[in-house]
Amino acid sequence: MKNIQTLQAIVSVGALVCLLAGWFQFFSPEINNFLYHKLFYVMIGLSFALMAPILTNKKFIYPMYAAAVLSIVGVFFPEDSPLAILKTIGLFAGVIISLFNRPRVQRRS
Numbered sequence: 279m280k281n282i283q284t285l286q287a288i289v290s291v292g293a294l295v296c297l298l299a300g301w302f303q304f305f306s307p308e309i310n311n312f313l314y315h316k317l318f319y320v321m322i323g324l325s326f327a328l329m330a331p332i333l334t335n336k337k338f339i340y341p342m343y344a345a346a347v348l349s350i351v352g353v354f355f356p357e358d359s360p361l362a363i364l365k366t367i368g369l370f371a372g373v374i375i376s377l378f379n380r381p382r383v384q385r386r387s
Contacts, residue, residue: 279332286328293321316353319365323349326372333379345372 299305300314326346330339345368352365 282328282332286325286332289321289325289328293318293325296321315357319349319353319369322369322372323347326368326376329372329376333375335379338375338379342372342375345369345375 296313296318300310300318303310305313323346326342326349330342330346333339333342348364348368349372350365350368352362352368355361355364
């Protein structure tokens with residue numbers, strides 16, 4: 279389980295690097311487009327897939343896998359296709375699921 283968490287963290291950092299590289303346009307337009315619009319979503323989807331089995335709330339496991347699939351599958355549609363929005367839906371769904379999965383902080387009174 280610790281190895282999965284480590285791998286998930288590495289993939290998440292890689293996705294962040296892709297996002298930043300595409301955002302700041304460090305490379306040619308073709309490479310920036312690939313990093314920002316393709317590889318980022320694939321890595322986020324992989325991160326969600328790695329996160330799913332270690333979620334504390336077991337009700338979120340399959341929705342997290344669904345978010346991973348949407349993030350990855352949406353990449354393979356052309357940018358001008360209405361189905362390309364699947365990658366963004368998967369991204370938002372995975373982020374929301376991960377936020378709701380956070381353990382609640384018990385406050386002492």
